[in-house]
Amino acid sequence: MATDSNDVNVKKINHILAQYKGESNLLIQVLLEVQKELRWLPKEGLTRISQELNVPLRQVYHAVTFYKAFSLVPKGKYTVTVCMGTACHVRGAPRILDRVERVLDINPGETTPDFKFSLETVNCLGCCAIGPVMVVGDDYHGKLSLDQVKLTLDSYD
Amino acid sequence: MPKLRSGLELEELRKGIVSSRDPNRLCFTVCSGTACLAVGSQKTYANFEAELERQRLKNRVDLKATGCPGFCERGPIVVVYPQGVCYLRVQPEDVTEIVSRSIEGQIVDRLLYVDPVTGEKIAHELDIPFYKYQNRLILGNNRLIDATKIEDYIALGGYRALARALFDMTPEQVMAEIEKANLRGRGGGGFPTARKWKSTRDAPGKPKYVIVNCDEGDPGAFMNRALMEGNPHSVLEGLAIGAYTMDSHEGFVYVRQEYPLAADNIAIAIRQAENYGLLGKAILGSGFDFIVKIHKGAGAFVSGESSALMNAIEGKVAEPRPKYTHTAEKGIWDKPSCLNNVETWADVPLIINSGAEWFASIGTEKNRGTKIFSLVGKVNNTGLVEVPLGTPLRDIIYRMGGGVSGNKKFKAVQTGGPSGGCIPEQYLDSSVDFDELTKLGAMMGSGGMIVTDEDTCMVDFAKYFVHFLSEESCGKCVPCREGINHMLDVLTRITEGKGQATDIQLLEDLARMLKEASLCALGQTAANPVLTTLKYFRLEYDAHINEKRCPAGVCRALLAFYVEADKCQACLICARNCPVNAIDGGKNLIHVIDQSKCIRCGTCLEVCPPRFGAIRKISGEPVPAPIPEQARVIQRKG
Numbered sequence: 001m002a003t004d005s006n007d008v009n010v011k012k013i014n015h016i017l018a019q020y021k022g023e024s025n026l027l028i029q030v031l032l033e034v035q036k037e038l039r040w041l042p043k044e045g046l047t048r049i050s051q052e053l054n055v056p057l058r059q060v061y062h063a064v065t066f067y068k069a070f071s072l073v074p075k076g077k078y079t080v081t082v083c084m085g086t087a088c089h090v091r092g093a094p095r096i097l098d099r100v101e102r103v104l105d106i107n108p109g110e111t112t113p114d115f116k117f118s119l120e121t122v123n124c125l126g127c128c129a130i131g132p133v134m135v136v137g138d139d140y141h142g143k144l145s146l147d148q149v150k151l152t153l154d155s156y157d
Numbered sequence: 158m159p160k161l162r163s164g165l166e167l168e169e170l171r172k173g174i175v176s177s178r179d180p181n182r183l184c185f186t187v188c189s190g191t192a193c194l195a196v197g198s199q200k201t202y203a204n205f206e207a208e209l210e211r212q213r214l215k216n217r218v219d220l221k222a223t224g225c226p227g228f229c230e231r232g233p234i235v236v237v238y239p240q241g242v243c244y245l246r247v248q249p250e251d252v253t254e255i256v257s258r259s260i261e262g263q264i265v266d267r268l269l270y271v272d273p274v275t276g277e278k279i280a281h282e283l284d285i286p287f288y289k290y291q292n293r294l295i296l297g298n299n300r301l302i303d304a305t306k307i308e309d310y311i312a313l314g315g316y317r318a319l320a321r322a323l324f325d326m327t328p329e330q331v332m333a334e335i336e337k338a339n340l341r342g343r344g345g346g347g348f349p350t351a352r353k354w355k356s357t358r359d360a361p362g363k364p365k366y367v368i369v370n371c372d373e374g375d376p377g378a379f380m381n382r383a384l385m386e387g388n389p390h391s392v393l394e395g396l397a398i399g400a401y402t403m404d405s406h407e408g409f410v411y412v413r414q415e416y417p418l419a420a421d422n423i424a425i426a427i428r429q430a431e432n433y434g435l436l437g438k439a440i441l442g443s444g445f446d447f448i449v450k451i452h453k454g455a456g457a458f459v460s461g462e463s464s465a466l467m468n469a470i471e472g473k474v475a476e477p478r479p480k481y482t483h484t485a486e487k488g489i490w491d492k493p494s495c496l497n498n499v500e501t502w503a504d505v506p507l508i509i510n511s512g513a514e515w516f517a518s519i520g521t522e523k524n525r526g527t528k529i530f531s532l533v534g535k536v537n538n539t540g541l542v543e544v545p546l547g548t549p550l551r552d553i554i555y556r557m558g559g560g561v562s563g564n565k566k567f568k569a570v571q572t573g574g575p576s577g578g579c580i581p582e583q584y585l586d587s588s589v590d591f592d593e594l595t596k597l598g599a600m601m602g603s604g605g606m607i608v609t610d611e612d613t614c615m616v617d618f619a620k621y622f623v624h625f626l627s628e629e630s631c632g633k634c635v636p637c638r639e640g641i642n643h644m645l646d647v648l649t650r651i652t653e654g655k656g657q658a659t660d661i662q663l664l665e666d667l668a669r670m671l672k673e674a675s676l677c678a679l680g681q682t683a684a685n686p687v688l689t690t691l692k693y694f695r696l697e698y699d700a701h702i703n704e705k706r707c708p709a710g711v712c713r714a715l716l717a718f719y720v721e722a723d724k725c726q727a728c729l730i731c732a733r734n735c736p737v738n739a740i741d742g743g744k745n746l747i748h749v750i751d752q753s754k755c756i757r758c759g760t761c762l763e764v765c766p767p768r769f770g771a772i773r774k775i776s777g778e779p780v781p782a783p784i785p786e787q788a789r790v791i792q793r794k795g
Contacts, residue, residue: 025472028455032414055472066474066631068456069414085376086571086607087533089621095758102736123458123625125415126379127192128533129229129540140195146760147734 006044012037013045017052024055028063031070039075076111076118078156080104081135085124088131096132097121099149117153160434162442164320167311170433174312183218183259184238186300187247190225190386191379191418197249198233204252212256221309224299224387227541228287231270236282236300243282244268273537273559290556292519293543294527295503296380299387304422307429310390316435318506322398323443326509328358331402335505337513339525344370344461344498345573345602347524347591353495356485358403360493365405367396368470368489368496371412371419372454372461375574376625378605380529380541381499385412385419388503389426393449395502397436398509400447403495408447411466413454424451458575458629462677463496464488465631476633477677498603500529521547524590534571534607537562544589551585554608565610569693573602575622575629576682578689579615598689600682614711615694616701620648622686630679637680640671644687653714656702661691706777713757715776720748720761722784724771727791731761731772747789752780 016033020026030049035041041064050057064070082097101107104117111118127133130142134152141152161167187193187202202222209215228234231245237259244255244265251268258265269278270285279285282300302309310316322331336351357365369392373381385392396408410427412420427449430436438446452470459465460475467488469475488494504526508516517525524546530553533539537559544553550570554560561567569579572589578599580587587593594601609618627645632638644667647660668684675681691698700706707715720731720740725747732740732748739755742748748771750761762772 023472025470027472028469029453032453032455059473063455063472063474066457066476067454070455086605086621087377087539089376090534090607090609090613090618095760098758099736122415123374123629124376124378125191126373126382127195127229128377128379128531129192129232130195131533133195140191142192142195146763 009038009042009045013048022052024053027053027055035070040071076115078137079118079120081120081122083125083133084121087128091131093132096144099146103150103153158432164324167320171311174308181239186221186223186236188234189222190383192229193232196232200249201233201247204249208252208256221303224304225383226300230539241282242280245270287538287557291543292527292545296529296543302388304387304389305425315390316394318509319394319397320441322401322509328402334513338508338516340504343500353485354403357493357495360486362492364407365403366489366494367400367405367408369396369410369499369502370496371499374458374461375603375605377533377607378531378603380531380604382416382419383541384499386422389423391503392499393426393430395505397447398505401445406446408449409470410451459631459679476631520545530604530606532558532606535562535610536608546590547588549586549588561610568609568611568613571607573600574605575626576685577602578685581693612709614707614709615690615697616652617711619687619690620652623648626683634676636674640667641683643667651701652712654705704777710774710776716757717775717780719750719773719780721771721773722747724769726769730764734760734764745791749783
């Protein structure tokens with residue numbers, strides 16, 4: 001699965017910017033919207049946001065690299081998020097992560113070469129009762145055992 | 158809908174809603190909190206819809222998607238009203254039976270709670286021990302409300318406190334009531350709420366801002382999420398009352414992006430409240446204007462710190478500021494800004510409705526009211542527990558939590574998130590409040606409670622929190638950025654069996670430096686998990702350092718796995734599951750683990766059938782020599 005071309009990206013970003021009134025304090029909200037739409041933040045998009053919101057590009061990059069929600073590289077179709085919260089930790093989350101890394105052959109923060117999966121960790125999703133938890137796209141998979149990891153990931157296409 | 162123009166109109170609306178509803182009508186409620194959604198409650202809800210349609214019951218029976226009642230361990234939860242019959246772990250295929258039986262006034266026995274001690278089945282929600290011993294002043298309404306319908310909240314007397322404050326009380330009287338109730342901040346600091354409000358009200362500068370802090374970043378804590386998802390109006394009402402008291406006309410709700418449902422529900426709630434004239438211009442026809450905006454976080458633990466959060470609202474990175482002047486006086490854009498936790502705001506309408514004296518009658522002298530705790534980890538009843546402040550830890554873990562799961566032995570309970578500490582068994586009778594737990598070196602914090610058992614390594618556990626904080630330190634001040642990383646290095650080498658005798662002293666020195674020199678609470682309290690585990694579990698540190706042994710069998714570098722030759726039945730299950738093909742074996746050939754290939758992941762131990770139990774985990778002792786080649790063949794009879 002390929003990522004969109006620059007033109008398409010800029011068009012989508014302009015569409016999002018049109019909904020905000022060019023107030024600099026909305027920078028993070030705009031970045032969140034763009035990240036959600038494109039699943040990453042392309043360079044030309046950041047320049048555009050900087051101009052529209054009248055925020056120095058330096059400050060835009062500061063925010064993008066500070067917060068975990070943002071990515072400067074394209075992301076896969078599905079984001080696989082393994083919860084590493086305390087409750088999941090004591091229920092074996094490190095071993096789940098280890099298994100996911102082996103199955104996908106990538107580390108957290110990376111994306112599979114076919115752009116199907118990106119792997120992330122999170123420090124608590126707040127559904128501790130069903131830990132260990134892995135989220136694929138929008139689907140929560142709770143009470144996960146090691147041998148369910150591959151089966152679960154295989155069920156996505 | 159027409160905007161309400163007085164307290165009287167609100168009351169009339171409420172009466173209208175109540176009288177249009179038949180309290181004896183059958184109503185199915187399905188929990189739609191994140192944890193229940195994660196185990197399929199959406200499907201269960203859809204099946205209820207379809208089933209009511211199929212049986213042509215839609216005009217006679219109600220169906221409601223409600224907020225989280227807290228018993229997440231047994232989700233999806235369905236409660237049938239008016240009887241209040243509670244069904245647990247309801248699967249989509251159970252729905253037909255529940256509907257058919259309920260119509261006839263019968264109960265589906267197999268889905269009821271079973272008391273683990275007596276074996277008795279319990280039908281009514283409030284008779285279940287998990288609920289029975291709680292005092293759910295704040296959380297209780299979650300199960301009665303569809304968060305996307307303001308009418309549900311109004312029917313229960315919602316916004317009555319706001320009307321009362323606006324029409325029957327001066328801001329000074331509201332302030333006095335909050336002061337008399339001795340409400341303290343639920344986010345963890347325990348700072349007297351009235352004093353904070355006064356600072357903002359009296360500080361020069363306009364506009365003044367009021368803010369809801371829903372950046373619940375502590376891992377293992379989700380009480381704010383449940384409240385924002387399940388009963389957002391209770392938070393908004395408290396916020397509006399606070400705004401009126403402090404002469405503020407603009408508020409923010411800061412919600413972390415990891416809580417998408419909470420952000421959605423609060424947005425719906427704001428819109429509905431505006432439509433009714435309960436927010437916006439001239440609220441309820443009074444002269445008071447108040448608008449609320451939502452600001453989503455973008456993933457940074459430190460943004461829960463007040464000054465960092467205010468930077469984030471300004472559109473900047475969430476780095477804390479030095480607090481020579483409190484944010485209550487100089488916050489967002491240097492204007493007076495009052496930030497309170499979700500739960501603190503939700504307490505406000507209760508106090509205005511029922512009075513400070515009533516509120517002060519709950520809890521202990523310096524710790525009034527109730528507090529929600531999120532009880533997680535190795536405990537039978539994971540979920541949210543609301544109890545009066547001052548309740549002993551033991552009650553929370555054993556009476557409501559049902560004790561340690563899997564018949565394991567209790568080791569410690571970790572309270573207060575990454576800034577908190579681990580409390581061992583001998584202090585389980587301590588009462589939980591802002592002051593008691595601090596004396597033990599831990600803190601109550603925002604209410605996270607993680608139960609650990611004998612299988613948790615306390616050195617690894619301390620390392621977990623330090624690792625978490627090393628990733629979350631914003632890097633602005635050197636003591637926190639470098640100190641936490643240094644601490645992580647030391648803990649890592651201890652868990653890898655490379656610890657040195659001087660490491661304990663080094664950890665203590667770093668802890669003191671962090672506490673005294675860090676800019677914000679993240680760094681100042683970062684050493685708490687290390688200090689409390691050192692204080693109460695020193696022997697575990699010593700075992701790692703001196704004997705290169707992990708007593709709980711967690712730290713990988715100090716473990717080894719081997720196959721017990723006399724128990725192995727050569728079933729090949731472990732060999733097939735080993736991720737690195739380290740297990741040599743075949744049909745009728747006793748398996749052997751190649752120690753040089755083994756990554757000590759423990760998969761073999763997990764998959765070996767319990768009736769064989771052939772995999773042994775050891776730490777701090779040599780691995781026995783593998784069985785000689787010629788002895789590996791199993792001779793089977795017949």
